[in-house]
Amino acid sequence: MKIKQYRDHFIQSLSPIYGEDEAESFFYLILEDKNQLKRIDLALQPDSVFADEEVLVWNALLEQLKLEIPIQYLLRKTSFYGLDFEVNENVLIPRSETEELVEWIIESQKAKGESLKIKILDIGTGSGCIAISLAKNLPNAQVFAVDVSENALATAKNNAVLNNVDVTFVNQNILETEDLGQQFDIIVSNPPYVRNLEKVEIKKNVLDNEPHLALFVEDTNALVFYEKIAKLAQKNLSHNGLLYFEINQYLGKEMIDLLQKLNFNNIELRKDIYGNDRMTKADL
Numbered sequence: 001m002k003i004k005q006y007r008d009h010f011i012q013s014l015s016p017i018y019g020e021d022e023a024e025s026f027f028y029l030i031l032e033d034k035n036q037l038k039r040i041d042l043a044l045q046p047d048s049v050f051a052d053e054e055v056l057v058w059n060a061l062l063e064q065l066k067l068e069i070p071i072q073y074l075l076r077k078t079s080f081y082g083l084d085f086e087v088n089e090n091v092l093i094p095r096s097e098t099e100e101l102v103e104w105i106i107e108s109q110k111a112k113g114e115s116l117k118i119k120i121l122d123i124g125t126g127s128g129c130i131a132i133s134l135a136k137n138l139p140n141a142q143v144f145a146v147d148v149s150e151n152a153l154a155t156a157k158n159n160a161v162l163n164n165v166d167v168t169f170v171n172q173n174i175l176e177t178e179d180l181g182q183q184f185d186i187i188v189s190n191p192p193y194v195r196n197l198e199k200v201e202i203k204k205n206v207l208d209n210e211p212h213l214a215l216f217v218e219d220t221n222a223l224v225f226y227e228k229i230a231k232l233a234q235k236n237l238s239h240n241g242l243l244y245f246e247i248n249q250y251l252g253k254e255m256i257d258l259l260q261k262l263n264f265n266n267i268e269l270r271k272d273i274y275g276n277d278r279m280t281k282a283d284l
Contacts, residue, residue: 001055003031003048010058014065026071030061033075068205081133085159090151091127092214097272098190101246101279102133104270105188108242108281109138116140119182119238123174123189123229124148126214128156128167130188135165144184146172149213175228180236187233190246191225192217198250222251223258230262237284245280252277 007027014023031037034057035050042048050058064074072078072093078085080094081102087093109118117140122131125145135143145167147153153169160167174191194215199207206215217224226245233243243264247255252269259267264282272278 001050002046003035003037003042003050004046006050006055006058007042010062013062017066017068026065029071029075030058033077034058034061068203068208070205070209073209080127080129081137083129083133083136083163085127085129085132086155086162087127088155089209090149090211091155092210094127094129097274097276097278098129098246099133100270100272101188101190101244102130102137104279104281105134105186105244106137109141109186118142118185120144120186120188121146121180121184121236123187124191124214124225125156125169126152126190128159128169130190131156131167132159132163132165134188135160135167136163142168144168144170146170146174148173149211152211152214174225174232177228177232180232183236183238183241185238185241186244187229187237187241188244189225189229191229193222193225193246193248193251195219195222195248198248222248223254226255226258227262230259230264234262234284240283243280243282243284246278247280249276249278252280255280 010027011020011023014026028039061074065071070093072087073089076086076088078087078093081099085094119142120134122145125131125147128145131143131145134141145156150171153171157169192215196216197219230243237243256267256269259280259282264284267282268280269277270279
């Protein structure tokens with residue numbers, strides 16, 4: 001079958017679920033991953049064909065996409081802050097909002113001087129996207145990352161190797177931790193923050209496939225991770241150290257109140273590119 005014919009069939013099949021533009025983007029992502037062909041290659045070679053065995057592979061992926069399994073899980077990879085990451089059912093797929101948090105940290109540190117040696121801790125690292133991106137872009141930083149999931153840490157370790165960075169990974173339940181054992185210049189976390197009451201807003205492909213352990217918190221204790229991490233930061237942030245969080249867009253005021261109650265200073269709440277309250281920075 002001609003690839004252009006299959007492309008039309010693929011997009012037509014998925015457009016009712018994802019819309020035509022996203023369906024087309026899926027096609028070219030898979031084309032590059034499975035056939036090492038880009039959009040320009042198909043334009044220059046319009047008569048290119050899929051072998052029968054290739055059609056079988058594509059058909060299988062098409063059926064999984066119809067079930068709204070995220071394409072990142074099907075291809076086992078994604079891009080974050082210009083780097084390649086392995087992703088699977090044990091880790092969340094990194095979001096663009098988290099890239100904004102990473103950018104905030106990197107730009108703040110570069111403004112202080114790139115030669116400054118710092119120690120960073122990423123709590124709830126998942127795929128390792130925050131820790132690895134910071135290690136890659138702040139070469140004078142010593143980076144540590146913790147997660148409660150051993151499977152997530154295995155993925156994060158693979159991603160550190162993939163991106164040629166040195167990160168110290170620790171299997172740790174932060175809610176059961178009383179002291180981090182050392183001082184850090186930066187503590188950053190994108191912990192679970194989606195309340196159960198907000199599940200109705202979550203897309204089916206996320207709800208059915210991404211790890212709930214990394215997503216949801218109880219409605220009655222939505223800031224449980226933030227309070228615990230902030231209390232640890234009181235003990236384990238160095239002088240002039242910084243605490244960064246990615247937060248629930250609906251709980252910006254509550255986050256500020258929490259940080260104020262715990263005597264943090266210079267509290268800053270930032271919106272993401274979509275105009276939602278999404279991240280905070282504070283110091284002691």
